[in-house]
Structure formats: structure tokens, C-alpha cells
Amino acid sequence: MKGQIFEVMGFVMLAIAIIAVIILLRTTSIGSFGKTILTLAERHEREGVSAGANALFSMTESKSGKSLQELVGIAAYIGNDTIDFGPSISYVDVPQEITWRLDALYGKDHWYMRVPYPKIEAAIQIIFIQDTSSSLCDDVENLRKVLPGLISDLRAAGKRVTATIYLLEGGSPCCGIGSNPSQPYVISCDKFPQSQYLRCSNIGGLQCEDKRRGDPSEDWGHGTACAIEAGPIEGWQKFSVRVVIPISDEVPEGSECGLDTGNPRCCASTPSSYVEQHNSLLRGIEVAKKNGVFAFPIKADPGSGCCPSCSNCDAKCNICVIWQGQTYHDFTQLQCQCSGLVTQYMTEMATATGGQMYDLSKGSDLASALKDVIEKVTPERTGALEAGNRAGYEIAQRTKNIRAVNFPVPVAVAGVYTTANIYEWA
Amino acid sequence: MKGQMSYILKPISLVMTIALLLFLYSSISESIAKERQASKTLNLISTSTNILLILANSEDCLAYRSPATDGLYANIVDVTKLKQMASDFKNIEPPCARNYNFGWRATVVEINQDPQTPSKIWSFGAKNFSTGPAFKNDINTSMPIAIRYSDKDVIPGNIYIYLVNGELENIAGALDWSCDLFRNGRLNATSFGIHTSFPLSYYKSTNELCSGTKQKSCRVMSCPLAIKDIKAPGDYVWTISYLQGSLVVK
Secondary structure, rough: HHHHHHHHHHEEEEHHHHHHHHHHHHHHHHHHHHHHHHHHHHHHHHHHHHHHHHHHHEEEEEEEOOHHHHHHHHHHHOOOOOEOOOOOOEEEEHHHHHHHHHHHHHOOOEEEEEOOOOOOEEEEEEEEEEOOHHHHHHHHHHHHHHHHHHHHHHOOOOOOOEEEEEOOOOOEEEEOOOOOOOOOOOOHHHHHHHHHHHHHHHEOOOOOOOOOOOOOOOOOOHHHHHHHOOOOOOOOOOOOOOEEEEEEEOOOOOOOOOHHHHHOOOHHHHHHHHHHHHHHHHHHHHHHHHEEEEEEEEEOOOOOOOOOOOOOOOOHOOOOEEOOOEEEOOOOHHHHHHHHHHHHHHHHHHHHHHOOOOOOOOOOHHOOOOOOOOHHHHOOOOOEEEEEEEHHHHHHHHHEEEEEEEEEEEEEOEHHHHHHHEEEOO | HHHHHHHHHHHHHHHHHHHHHHHHHHHHHHHHHHHHHHHEEEEEEHHHHHHHHHHHHHOOEEEEEOOOOOOOOEEEHHHHHHHHHHOOOOOOOOOHHOOOOOEEEEEEEEEOOOOOOOOEEEEEOOOOOOOOOHEEEEEEEEEEEEEEEEEOOOEEEEEEEEEEEHHEEEHHHHHHHHHHHHOOOOOOEEEEEEEEEEEEEEOOOEEEEEHHHOOEEEEOHHHHHHOOOOOEEEEEEEEEEOOEEEEEOO
């Protein structure tokens, strides 16, 4: 009986062993097949994500013709997702351009992209258009005192500011100004301590289409157009913040036009009679807008600050002028009466270009006005370019298998690199 | 009584043991067959990825080479090459990405921001594939690319591939493989076994090998063939030689 029991048990054990071997074989085989298929599918997905990233950065945006890699690089340089390419191309919204492409390649809501922006201070290039008529001598002297120190301080604080002063041609010497008031004061570039960041030049030396008309020393409308076309002495940098600051106390081409003929027209007459002055202004605005330049005109005191009524003020508001070798103490009533129109014109230019007008005759301080300009034009930088489904990415990070691709992006203008991090999930 | 029990149990045990061993043998055989099939499926997935990468990244296929930098750009497809390929390889896989185990057809589709704008499509590769019992498995997959018209016009696209594992693809692949080796002088003669579920016929005028009875699937061959039609399904062993630019199949 024992022998039979052992015999049956032996058979049962053999059967169990064989069944175990079969189960083991199948489990191992299925497990290994499953793993391999997952690995291969994963490889395909990874290659797809890399291919998508490579392809994306080579694609071009239709308006600017630039590749997405260039656009991300420019956005990283200016620290803004939207790039302004001027009036002909207009704005390019970089995340939007990335979004529709990656939605098509990876599927909507299945990806997220982040490009940290490097810390780059935007270059701010300022051009001053300086009226050189004798009534501006005190303002030029003031600019001479304020500007070099201001530029040095701003640069020491990390701001990449440069300034070019273009002096309008002509202008009479004045007196009673500067360290030696008895000597004639001639507005010239010698007044300014020039450096790599502060330069001065006479506008007459520039090659430009716009010639100054009327009184050339006061035609800051055409002068602005000419200076912008020529650019600052170091040239316009790519994607710099561009600022033009005309400084004058008269309308473009002068407020006293027609005075020599005994028939003063300009602002003292009907607007149609001073259309040329307005055209000069419009030309300045047109060129500024075309070149993406902000205008911050500074209105010097045309006498109205000293004499609001503009009449019977000669004694207290006289300007010392040297003309044809003779010294005159002069107050121009016509110029004073044009104060409102000067304000109107300067405001028109500022509004059209996104800038602001400063009225020094109303107590604005030149130094604080210039600091204010710098503050206003310094672009606000965002920390990073982001596109895609960030919320989905944060959830997928915890629950799903995410594929990540890092792509170097050159910030060509600054000579540095940043990295585009692209995440994709099923 | 004890002895009688032993006489009954021993043969029963023997029969059961033999039955178990036979079951074990059949299971192992089945596993091996399944593994072979699985390996083909895995190979299909892997091959689809490889072919897509070759198409998009090889200069011999579609990849754009910049004359300025003399460099290739990953996943940037040159539209000139794309047009040429779609015109030259309407019915056959281009040699730059030929696979001798599978047949495939690729389609490149342009992506537009405006879904209303009709997309441009280019297609190339094998025209038709094994069907019915001759068909084993297939895969349909894609990869993102950029299509380059000019420096300032590079647009998004997808390249899709339909890859098929079937008898016609295996047979034609083996013949094309032999053809390429013969042409390069690396083979004198070869032989291999084939299995076909349909009759096979060769059309000299179009240089096509076709499988099927009424609805035939045909493939353009790399070399002209000197071959007798196979009229019945089954297993065959072919001996291949090369004579005056043609494959002689016996």
C-alpha cells in the first residue's frame, strides 16, 4: 500500500513540476516580450519628441522669416515673449507661434515648454536733438552739467545707456552763461566731456535725406528724422531700446517765421499758415515710428515761464544774445506766445511714438526728467518664456511617464546661451 | 490485491507521464513559435522608427544639407528632394531606406496653422501589400519633421509610415537582397526557402512580382527575374543565380 501511495505521489509531483515549468516559461516569455515592446515603443516616442524639438526650432515664422530658434533667442535677449519688428512686420508673439506648431506635432495639452531668460540688461540708446538758438544756451549748459554724471551713474548701476548729442546747425552765441559770463558762449560739442558712452556731433555732418528748413538751428522736426536715420554715432544696435530727445523752446523751423518779412505767421496766425512747421514735426514722427524710436521731447522755457502774459516782460526775462558782434538783451514776445503750440507739437510727437513730453518751463528738472525717461523705457523682463500646458505638466510629473528634451538656444545679440526645456507626455 | 493495484497503476502512471511530457513539448514548441512571431512584431516597431529616422536624417533620403555650412540638419526635410522622391518612387521603396524584411509606404503631410488651408501631401514607397493569409502584421506610425522650402520658409509637417510584414514582402525582400549583393559582386549563388499562401506570378513588362489569385498584390523588383510562376501555395526552396543583370530563380 505504501509503495502505491509513493508511486501516486511521485506522479503527482512530476505533474506539478511539469506544469510549473510550463507556467514559468510562459510568464517569462510574456514578461520579456511585454518589456521589450514597451522599450521599443518608448524609444519611438523619445525619438519623436526629439524630432519634434529639432524640427520646431528650424521652422520659420511667416511674417519675420526668422526661425523659431532665432525668435526664442531674441525673446530671451529682450526678456519679453512679444517681439516688435517695426511697422512693416509688426509684433510676433513667440509662445503663440510655438503653441500651434507643438499642438499639431505633440497633441494639444500634451506638452509644456519653458525657456529661462538670462539676466541681460537691455541696451538703451539715446539721441539728443539740441536746438542751438541763443535762447537755449542755459539749457545746454544745464545738460553739460547733468548728462555726463547721469550716464556714469546709470552705467555704474548696470544700465547699458549710451547717449549721442546732435547739435542743430547755426545758432548765435550768447552771453552771461557758463564759468566766464563775460565771454561769448558758443553752443558746441566742446562743452561736453565725450566718452565711449557719451558722444556729440554737429548734425550738419550727417548724411540724411532730411535737410533742416526755416531756421535750421530750431528745426528739430527734420533734425529728429535726420538723426534717427543716421543713428547714434556707434550705430543702432539690434533690439536696443531707442530714444530720441529733442530739446527746444520753439516749434520746428522756429516760432518766428516770417518775422524778417514783416509778416510774422507761424503760431501767431492761423494754423494753415504754419503748415510747414507741422510737416517738419510729422516727418520726425514718421521716421521715429518707422525705426521703433520713443520720443521724449523736452520743452525749454520760451519765456512764458518767466512771463506768463508774454507782454511787458522785457526787463526781467531778457536773454543775452551776441549777434553780428553786438550784445543784445532780448525778449521775443512771439516766441513766448508760441509756448502753447510748442507744448502741443511736442505732446503730439511723444504720444505718437509712445514717449512723453517734459516741460522745463513748468519747473521740471532736467536731471529728474532724464532719469524718468530711462525708467520709463527700461523694459520689464519676464523670467522665462512659457508655452503649453503647465498645469497638465505638473500633474503628469507626478502620475505619468514624461519625456524631456533640452535644446540649447543661442541668444546671439548678447553672445550667451539659454536652454529650452520641452516636456511631452501621452 | 496489492499486486493487482500495482499492475493497474503503473501503466496508468506511464501513460499520464507520457501525456504530460507531450504537453510540455507542445507548450515549448508553441512558446518558441510565439516568440518568433513576437520578435517579428518587435522588429516591426523598431524598423518603423529606424526607417523614419533614416528618411528624415539621411542626406541620401530627404534630409536638407546646407550649402553654406555643408551641414545636415536633423529632421529638416528638403522639399526638392521630397518632390523628387515622390515622383521617382511612386511604387517602390527608395533604396536609401529599403528594408528586406518588410514593405512600406511613407506619406509626408504639411501642417498649416489654418485648418481650412488644404495641406500638401507627398507619398512614396510600395503601392500594395500582402493580403489575407499572406499578411502577418503591420504598423502605422509617424514622426514630426520640418519641411524646408527656403531659408525663410520652413514649415511643420509629419512623416507617416505604413510598414507591413507579409509573405510577398519577405519573398520580394529576399530576391531584392540577392539582387543588390549580386550587383555589387558580393554573391555568386544562393538558395533559400519560401512559404507562400497564394500562387506567385512575375510580369516581365512591369518587372512586378505578384501574389494572389483574383485580387493580386504586386511589388516592383530591383532586378528583372527569370522565374517560372508558382501555381500552388506551399513551401519551396529557390536557388538563385545572376545572369546578365537578371536573377535566375530555379
